[in-house]
Amino acid sequence: MTDDYTGYAPTLVALSLLVAVIASLVGFHLAARVRGSRGLARRLWWSGGSLVMGLGIWSTHFIGTRAISATADLSQDLWLTLTSLAFGVLTSALALAIVQTRWLSLCKLLIGGSVMGVGIAFLHYVGIGALRVEGTVSYDPMLFMLSIVIAVSGSMGALWLSFRLTPEKRRKVPLWQISLSALIMGVAIAGMFYTAVAAAQFPQQDVATEIGASASDRLAFTIAFMTIGIMLIVLILSIHDAHLSSGNARLAASLRKANYELKALVSRDPLTRLPNRLLLEDRLDALLTRGKPGAGNEFAVFFVNLDRFKTVNDSLGHHVGDELIQQVASRLQVAVRDSDMLARVGGDEFIIVSAENTGRAQSAKIAERIMSSLGKAFQIDNNLVRITTSIGISLYPSDGRDKHALMIHADAAMYFAKDAGRNNFKFFEPGMISATERRARLENRLRDAIENDALTLAYQPKVNVITGEIAGVEALLRWHDAGLGNVPPDEIIPIAEESGLILPIGEWVLKTACQQSMDWHAQGYPLLKMAVNLSAIQLNNKNFVSVVKRVLSETQLPPHCLELELTESAIMQNPDRASMILLRLRELGVMLSIDDFGTGYSNMAQLKRFPISCLKIDRSFTSGVNSDLQDAAIVKAVVALAHSLNLEVVAEGIETPEQLAFIRDIKGQQYQGYLCSKALSSDDFQAFLQSRYPVNA
Numbered sequence: 001m002t003d004d005y006t007g008y009a010p011t012l013v014a015l016s017l018l019v020a021v022i023a024s025l026v027g028f029h030l031a032a033r034v035r036g037s038r039g040l041a042r043r044l045w046w047s048g049g050s051l052v053m054g055l056g057i058w059s060t061h062f063i064g065t066r067a068i069s070a071t072a073d074l075s076q077d078l079w080l081t082l083t084s085l086a087f088g089v090l091t092s093a094l095a096l097a098i099v100q101t102r103w104l105s106l107c108k109l110l111i112g113g114s115v116m117g118v119g120i121a122f123l124h125y126v127g128i129g130a131l132r133v134e135g136t137v138s139y140d141p142m143l144f145m146l147s148i149v150i151a152v153s154g155s156m157g158a159l160w161l162s163f164r165l166t167p168e169k170r171r172k173v174p175l176w177q178i179s180l181s182a183l184i185m186g187v188a189i190a191g192m193f194y195t196a197v198a199a200a201q202f203p204q205q206d207v208a209t210e211i212g213a214s215a216s217d218r219l220a221f222t223i224a225f226m227t228i229g230i231m232l233i234v235l236i237l238s239i240h241d242a243h244l245s246s247g248n249a250r251l252a253a254s255l256r257k258a259n260y261e262l263k264a265l266v267s268r269d270p271l272t273r274l275p276n277r278l279l280l281e282d283r284l285d286a287l288l289t290r291g292k293p294g295a296g297n298e299f300a301v302f303f304v305n306l307d308r309f310k311t312v313n314d315s316l317g318h319h320v321g322d323e324l325i326q327q328v329a330s331r332l333q334v335a336v337r338d339s340d341m342l343a344r345v346g347g348d349e350f351i352i353v354s355a356e357n358t359g360r361a362q363s364a365k366i367a368e369r370i371m372s373s374l375g376k377a378f379q380i381d382n383n384l385v386r387i388t389t390s391i392g393i394s395l396y397p398s399d400g401r402d403k404h405a406l407m408i409h410a411d412a413a414m415y416f417a418k419d420a421g422r423n424n425f426k427f428f429e430p431g432m433i434s435a436t437e438r439r440a441r442l443e444n445r446l447r448d449a450i451e452n453d454a455l456t457l458a459y460q461p462k463v464n465v466i467t468g469e470i471a472g473v474e475a476l477l478r479w480h481d482a483g484l485g486n487v488p489p490d491e492i493i494p495i496a497e498e499s500g501l502i503l504p505i506g507e508w509v510l511k512t513a514c515q516q517s518m519d520w521h522a523q524g525y526p527l528l529k530m531a532v533n534l535s536a537i538q539l540n541n542k543n544f545v546s547v548v549k550r551v552l553s554e555t556q557l558p559p560h561c562l563e564l565e566l567t568e569s570a571i572m573q574n575p576d577r578a579s580m581i582l583l584r585l586r587e588l589g590v591m592l593s594i595d596d597f598g599t600g601y602s603n604m605a606q607l608k609r610f611p612i613s614c615l616k617i618d619r620s621f622t623s624g625v626n627s628d629l630q631d632a633a634i635v636k637a638v639v640a641l642a643h644s645l646n647l648e649v650v651a652e653g654i655e656t657p658e659q660l661a662f663i664r665d666i667k668g669q670q671y672q673g674y675l676c677s678k679a680l681s682s683d684d685f686q687a688f689l690q691s692r693y694p695v696n697a
């Protein structure tokens, strides 16, 4: 078998090709693993991968040399063989190290590919050197160069492919693409070996014996199967790990998403999807840390509160209240600028933090825009709901330099806006204290006021529209506190209701008013029908009917001379219970009327079930009868309706003769208002009576 080194054993050639293809496949997979893992896992994949790939490449070479009859039976130098294997491992380690990096630059491709190619060539030529050849091996220079070129370009191709095949941005590489690439790579590796073998010219050898040949075949097969076995195990491990980590990645992604949604949930108001207080405070913090107080850094905090929202909610139901809040939110969103932040911080409370560079003048403009936008009627189901708004504004840095000061001051200013008759806005001024602070102070003082008899009643006449005679009188609560000044009932009542003080106060009002009516009568004046305002809490108190009974018997006031005024919302809080209690009061002979009629949106059909005798049309309608067609139409309709239901009508808040003329024209029976008299102290009211019904005291 002289010179017959071109004879090949086809099974072994196929086997070496198979090993090369599998090694490529394993290489591509490992490249993805190494890139996709971190820390220790990455180092393990890298070193383990280098070993296995190196073994694969070396096996391709080893089986290749066994496939060639010229070299098939040569024994090998162990150390050089191991050195050749080491080159395979080092080259693989280099390849995997390169693919760990993020980008494959041209420079990296050229240098990395060259070093790898040379490494593979070394593997081969050291491997050949390990053969114990008798004499020297010479090389064909052209084929030698060609084998290096194939090794280098094959390595570059491998690098390039493994970057292309690594899943990037969740793109999954199809299996066929990987397999095809591995096939090409495998052919390239094997091709390089066979070219290099062809470059070697071996000296004449002894003829191989049958036994020797089959022994070398067996060795080649053993190495091939072991290598394939190891590579397949690593491949399976790699695929399994890829699966696991993509599962982990998916888990991490869904956790991230859940986290994000949770954050959105806790920082958003569920009804309006607006930011809540949490997010708003973040924004305030950001604004406050961004710039030092100075020109260009001023901004405003608006505290927006709807007037009478509770009435809408109580009388029309929560779904209408919710809808109203949603519509208000979207109108506010339009009214503010994109750069301002709007948040919902309570039931009917919103806070707006303006963008930087918003001074006083611009803040006033924003407030005006908000008020006019919310001033237009809201269409909700079949209801036309009208509300007004009170706004308090604090400015950074003049009204506060931290978020709490700014919010508390805006709140205090809002409270002053409400106090100034609602439906307006106020800038914070030093001396304004926050609503909560004032509330706490008021509640304390109110307890003292009850004990010290500091509460008084004022009396306002109800007048017959036609005759001008006094048809009755309404008792209104008054409180003058040395420190707080005159506290209006609109402010006292909510605090009294919340603190439970409304029950003793209400009973005191009832008793004082009934007693007063009897006292004036005792002095010779006509016995006047006395009207007393009731809170929903009193109405719902289980002792209320017996309290009324007791007061009537103690004061001796005839029941038909007591009139209880209730708002629609007080009745509608619990209509069944209210109708039962009102019936019992009616059985006592007490008169009942609906106060502030028109603001509570209750429907007439429902009102018919209550034993009432009078409707009081709210001041907000009567004040506009001469100027606003809609108000005039509403008042007219209410009067007509009252007539048809056989109810009396009292027009509240009549201030001008024209308003009175309007009421007279549409046949309203009574009115109340400054035109005749304000609410007067008991002495003043007695003087008023004296002027009308002179008695000789």
Ligand code: C2E
Residues within 6 Å of the ligand: 460, 475, 476, 477, 488, 489, 490, 493, 509, 533, 534, 535, 565, 595, 596, 619, 652, 653, 654, 655, 672, 673, 674, 675, 678, 679
């Ligand atoms: P209300 O029952 O509707 O009382 C009428 C309010 O309008 C009174 O205010 C009265 O002074 C005012 N007023 C009367 N005529 C005119 C007018 O021509 N023009 C204007 N601009 N206002 C007029 P006040 O006394 O401040 O009472 C406010 C509310 O406080 C009352 O509204 C009533 O709901 C409540 N309130 C007063 N006293 C009591 C009470 O003893 N118990 C309960 N539960 N509520 C009370």
Ligand code: CA
Residues within 6 Å of the ligand: 474, 533, 565, 595
């Ligand atoms: Ca009243």
Ligand code: CA
Residues within 6 Å of the ligand: 595, 596, 616, 618, 619, 652
């Ligand atoms: Ca009223």
